[in-house]
Amino acid sequence: MKINAFGIDFKNPVIAASGTFGFGNEYKDYYDPSILGGISTKGLTLESRAGNKGIRIAETSGGVMNSIGLENPGVEYFLNQGIEEMNDIESVILGNLGGSSLDTYIEGARLIEEHNKKVEKAEKNSKKIDIIELNISCPNVKEGGIAFGITCEGAEKVVREVRKVVSCPLVVKLSPNAENISRIAATCEFEGADGISLINTVSALKIDIRKRKPVFNNIYAGLSGPAIKPIALKMVRDVSKTVSVPVIGMGGIVTYEDAIEFIMAGAHLIQFGTASFMNPYAGRDIIDGIKRFMEEENIKNLDEIRGII
Amino acid sequence: MKINAFGIDFKNPVIAASGTFGFGNEYKDYYDPSILGGISTKGLTLESRAGNKGIRIAETSGGVMNSIGLENPGVEYFLNQGIEEMNDIESVILGNLGGSSLDTYIEGARLIEEHNKKVEKAEKNSKKIDIIELNISCPNVKEGGIAFGITCEGAEKVVREVRKVVSCPLVVKLSPNAENISRIAATCEFEGADGISLINTVSALKIDIRKRKPVFNNIYAGLSGPAIKPIALKMVRDVSKTVSVPVIGMGGIVTYEDAIEFIMAGAHLIQFGTASFMNPYAGRDIIDGIKRFMEEENIKNLDEIRGII
Amino acid sequence: MYKIAFNKKIGIDFYIMRIEGNFEGSPGQFYMLRSEDSFMTLSRPISIYDIGDNYIEFMYKTVGKGTQYFSKMQRGDSITLYGPYGNGFPVDEYIDKKVALVGGGMGIAPLMYLAKKLNNPDIYLGMRKEAMSPEQMREIGESYSRYGATYFNIGNDMTEKIDLSKYDAVMTCGPEILMKKVKNLNKNTYVSLEKHMGCAVGACLSCTCDVNGKRVRVCKEGPVFRGSEVDFKDED
Amino acid sequence: MYKIAFNKKIGIDFYIMRIEGNFEGSPGQFYMLRSEDSFMTLSRPISIYDIGDNYIEFMYKTVGKGTQYFSKMQRGDSITLYGPYGNGFPVDEYIDKKVALVGGGMGIAPLMYLAKKLNNPDIYLGMRKEAMSPEQMREIGESYSRYGATYFNIGNDMTEKIDLSKYDAVMTCGPEILMKKVKNLNKNTYVSLEKHMGCAVGACLSCTCDVNGKRVRVCKEGPVFRGSEVDFKDED
Numbered sequence A, B: 001m002k003i004n005a006f007g008i009d010f011k012n013p014v015i016a017a018s019g020t021f022g023f024g025n026e027y028k029d030y031y032d033p034s035i036l037g038g039i040s041t042k043g044l045t046l047e048s049r050a051g052n053k054g055i056r057i058a059e060t061s062g063g064v065m066n067s068i069g070l071e072n073p074g075v076e077y078f079l080n081q082g083i084e085e086m087n088d089i090e091s092v093i094l095g096n097l098g099g100s101s102l103d104t105y106i107e108g109a110r111l112i113e114e115h116n117k118k119v120e121k122a123e124k125n126s127k128k129i130d131i132i133e134l135n136i137s138c139p140n141v142k143e144g145g146i147a148f149g150i151t152c153e154g155a156e157k158v159v160r161e162v163r164k165v166v167s168c169p170l171v172v173k174l175s176p177n178a179e180n181i182s183r184i185a186a187t188c189e190f191e192g193a194d195g196i197s198l199i200n201t202v203s204a205l206k207i208d209i210r211k212r213k214p215v216f217n218n219i220y221a222g223l224s225g226p227a228i229k230p231i232a233l234k235m236v237r238d239v240s241k242t243v244s245v246p247v248i249g250m251g252g253i254v255t256y257e258d259a260i261e262f263i264m265a266g267a268h269l270i271q272f273g274t275a276s277f278m279n280p281y282a283g284r285d286i287i288d289g290i291k292r293f294m295e296e297e298n299i300k301n302l303d304e305i306r307g308i309i
Numbered sequence C, D: 001m002y003k004i005a006f007n008k009k010i011g012i013d014f015y016i017m018r019i020e021g022n023f024e025g026s027p028g029q030f031y032m033l034r035s036e037d038s039f040m041t042l043s044r045p046i047s048i049y050d051i052g053d054n055y056i057e058f059m060y061k062t063v064g065k066g067t068q069y070f071s072k073m074q075r076g077d078s079i080t081l082y083g084p085y086g087n088g089f090p091v092d093e094y095i096d097k098k099v100a101l102v103g104g105g106m107g108i109a110p111l112m113y114l115a116k117k118l119n120n121p122d123i124y125l126g127m128r129k130e131a132m133s134p135e136q137m138r139e140i141g142e143s144y145s146r147y148g149a150t151y152f153n154i155g156n157d158m159t160e161k162i163d164l165s166k167y168d169a170v171m172t173c174g175p176e177i178l179m180k181k182v183k184n185l186n187k188n189t190y191v192s193l194e195k196h197m198g199c200a201v202g203a204c205l206s207c208t209c210d211v212n213g214k215r216v217r218v219c220k221e222g223p224v225f226r227g228s229e230v231d232f233k234d235e236d
């Protein structure tokens, strides 16, 4: 199940999705997070954020809507303190990086680069961020976020500028609300992205008809979970056929069968998010399931089935 | 519950969605179709079509995927024979019109116009098509269909040309896969559409991992049902805030609560589709539920709650 | 909403579910079954296995999520069903003729009620060896043999061994390869087709196919058709 | 996967569900309950009502889809639960102090197990008149009164009638308006907060709020906090 992507070795293609797995240790009563191929941190931004007010999560048919609003302690605090929690984790670490403007994206990325350099030179006794997952697709923040992920022009600029300041692999996380997700993916690749991850949550609305109000203070919130799986799978296939860099597929992956579908649609790696809310053992179960499937189907290497659809 | 839209009186805002209610009589063992505000016919095209081969419908979490491929007897045959079946139905009839090219859209519309004129002049003893619902959003046909519903340029042309040949109200049915659905809606309004209906199914993919094949022969198929409701609701609100013509909202409406959500998001009328597969009494239940809700909440007229979100 | 009286395992992945209530239907017709909750978006078409005083029975095989869900239900649980749907076999026409029923795998399900309504048909049931234990086959065989001479063929191609040409009519249900062979052995064969279904009332066109050169809806004009009019090559 | 031993209606929309198995947890902690199938995407947080030899009990009120689903479950049905989660009330610290427990509406649920673990606390339970019949209230009152003097207040504001200042500590759960009043009547008040939850392990930040000027996760650092540190105005 080993796989190399972006020049980095993953134990297996299964990565915990940003925002659903904290900073890696929250599910450790259920399984050792080091069994995962990778872990994407909660979205970090230059400044610390308290997130959105009001209800932040709600159920829909087959899905979950969330409006967390990128609550996080800020890149700097995280690199100096929070990351310590992750010291014992042996999985690949993806630093999920958000921003509210071009400048804050660049500055956040620069801080990560600086941190990585210090760790490499042993000037800092800490852990490296192996990959930056650039989040230009968060539907839950007022400024920035998804604004950069809707049009090619938006994506072009931020990827180009962030690319200039970081030397680690750069994966760009795309929104299903992009005007044309394949075209944006191609733009990101052209601007130097080493990979594409998709999809972030789908912009959505839920109304409390008795209160005559939207359930979420921000009106719209992001839809994830099994409900969006067929939509995500279609987009992952489209993007995989468009770009030549590796694709990280996600959106509604709950079982190993779902994960295999994404790999057959062209994904090199996959992420599971909402799945952990449904089953805290989800990460472990998906890994075990893929292994079993490969045995049953006599698949030696996932390359044999990747992108065969 | 009476409502006037496009200059036409509807008994209530509840319309059976195209492709899920045949030509109006298929569910008559469950309830009299005349209780509905309106009925949208199965999508008609100039030429008769046999539809797609292979599996045509499958379940997903909270949703249904279909790949019927606009099977229909053709506009002409329908206007001369099929429509007879609808003679006893007292609901507003929406003729759902698809096409494979600009010309076939125009010619199909012209035939409907001609038919309506003949009926008006009593040259033909038949039923009028009260409204044309122009389907530029079918994801399941190879040519045409959704190609006209992705970009403003595509929509502009077909709406303008069809508008020229028809005098009855013209509602344009939009795709959630449009690059910018509000902008397309505004374009349609500008070109003379009397209303907008949305959303058609969402382009999606399902893979049979044991067979290593997509479930549907066309690879992609259209996702409908409760899974897409929060996505549809968001789009209906966006479009309602953009255009000034009435909006027909749909996508995952199964209960009266769902219908009320769409009305609060700005819809004048609503359609239910997949709901009938889950509950053959869905249309009746939604109407009864809205009535009960209005009593309980002391709402005299749906205008009081329309678009309050 | 109806109550389940029992739901028993009768083979490796075969079950019979009895539901309480007064139900109508003729052999070859089917019902749409679904969970009481709304999380199942598509109901599942299942043929009538038997109808009696205050109950209906279905025989089903677990193949995917829906049928697996059914298999977990227990006595007292609620289930929703709608029907009967479809045309059914031409029972009246052949009530006093010599008829053979040929079922393969899950296709044996509609044949029990059909045998009950016909007059002493010959019943040929084919089953993979792994599908049921000898004991289970005996039990199932006994249910059928109340209504006609019953032959159980295990694991081999039964069409080669039986002379179907001698019957006034043959009614068959099972894998397409079986039905195709059967219709070639008797001109007067009736086949029951299977298609994924959405509405079961003829409204959604999920289940159409060509029969005798015309588009038909398996849920409405079918599921039973004259074998001579069905071109199995087109069925995919 | 666990089996339900019983699930009984104890009020107009109140239920007690007993689940078989060996469970851990201290008062104020909670479990995440969900349907055995995967159609529920969010599990529902429910406090421990009681734990005994080979069972756990939950008292819950039907408010929406999830709890309505629970209310339809029957003896023998399967249910999935994870836990215990959260910190719970500071039982050890107050085991031999004079403690009052104040619960309103569904907030009475965690107080039974809490009373059981404390030493003869005074228990004040508030309930809308419509919530339970007199008979049902008597029954519930009796369960609590095994562990402390129990006062049932029906339909009126109990905080006005009782002197909470005389207790070493007050532990409360219920509507925010109640907890807010209570904490103003005794400085040493512990409150149990409610937030919509996703993960219950501190991973998703669905449930955070400001307590004592810091961001905390109700599922992890809570749900029990010192009343003095919670600013109820900010809780929305």
Ligand SMILES: Cc1cc2nc3c(=O)[nH]c(=O)nc-3n(C[C@H](O)[C@H](O)[C@H](O)COP(=O)(O)OP(=O)(O)OC[C@H]3O[C@@H](n4cnc5c(N)ncnc54)[C@H](O)[C@@H]3O)c2cc1C
Binding pocket: B059, C030, C044, C045, C046, C047, C048, C058, C059, C060, C061, C062, C063, C064, C065, C066, C067, C068, C106, C109, C110, C193, C194, C195, C196, C197, C223
């Ligand atoms: C008129 C009719 C009568 C039927 N009677 C019976 C019966 O008496 N007993 C019985 O066990 N089955 C019967 N079937 C088949 C039964 O409907 C399917 O096996 C069932 O719907 C599968 O649902 P699932 O969720 O378990 O499988 P899914 O997860 O939906 O699919 C699993 C597999 O089953 C296949 N499948 C799904 N639906 C159908 C279908 N409608 N027809 C054929 N293959 C399908 C799929 O191709 C897939 O490979 C009948 C079908 C029809 C159309």
Ligand SMILES: Cc1cc2nc3c(=O)[nH]c(=O)nc-3n(C[C@H](O)[C@H](O)[C@H](O)COP(=O)(O)OP(=O)(O)OC[C@H]3O[C@@H](n4cnc5c(N)ncnc54)[C@H](O)[C@@H]3O)c2cc1C
Binding pocket: A059, D030, D044, D045, D046, D047, D048, D059, D060, D061, D062, D063, D064, D065, D066, D067, D068, D106, D109, D110, D193, D194, D195, D196, D197, D223
């Ligand atoms: C730590 C904790 C312990 C709890 N203990 C109990 C208990 O012992 N017994 C009990 O009956 N309830 C308890 N609750 C509340 C219970 O979790 C909610 O009532 C339940 O999740 C509602 O689910 P639903 O699907 O029925 O409602 P939904 O359909 O999700 O929502 C219906 C209504 O319930 C409200 N609601 C939903 N979830 C919550 C929530 N987590 N907190 C507050 N309001 C909510 C919504 O605002 C909405 O108005 C507890 C909540 C928490 C956080």
Ligand SMILES: Cc1cc2nc3c(=O)[nH]c(=O)nc-3n(C[C@H](O)[C@H](O)[C@H](O)COP(=O)(O)O)c2cc1C
Binding pocket: A017, A018, A019, A020, A042, A043, A044, A064, A066, A068, A070, A096, A135, A138, A173, A199, A200, A201, A223, A224, A225, A226, A250, A251, A252, A253, A271, A272, A273, A274, A275, D198, D204
């Ligand atoms: C509660 C929650 C919080 C999330 N926070 C983030 C985030 O901070 N950054 C990000 O890129 N994606 C975030 N996401 C999106 C997920 O990483 C993922 O892209 C999406 O949920 C689809 O995958 P899933 O269906 O497996 O959950 C969040 C999702 C959820 C449900």
Ligand SMILES: Cc1cc2nc3c(=O)[nH]c(=O)nc-3n(C[C@H](O)[C@H](O)[C@H](O)COP(=O)(O)O)c2cc1C
Binding pocket: B017, B018, B019, B020, B042, B043, B044, B064, B066, B068, B070, B096, B135, B138, B173, B199, B200, B201, B223, B224, B225, B226, B228, B250, B251, B252, B253, B271, B272, B273, B274, B275, C198, C204
């Ligand atoms: C089986 C099926 C067939 C459909 N056929 C058509 C069609 O011919 N023309 C059209 O405009 N929409 C068609 N639709 C889309 C529906 O009219 C509706 O826009 C969509 O299903 C979303 O609504 P729902 O979730 O209530 O089903 C079809 C949908 C289904 C499920």
Ligand code: FES
Binding pocket: C196, C197, C198, C199, C200, C201, C202, C203, C204, C205, C206, C207, C208, C217, C218, C219, C220
């Ligand atoms: S299942 Fe809908 S037409 Fe047959």
Ligand code: FES
Binding pocket: D196, D197, D198, D199, D200, D201, D202, D203, D204, D205, D206, D207, D208, D217, D218, D219, D220
């Ligand atoms: S519920 Fe996820 S952090 Fe508390």
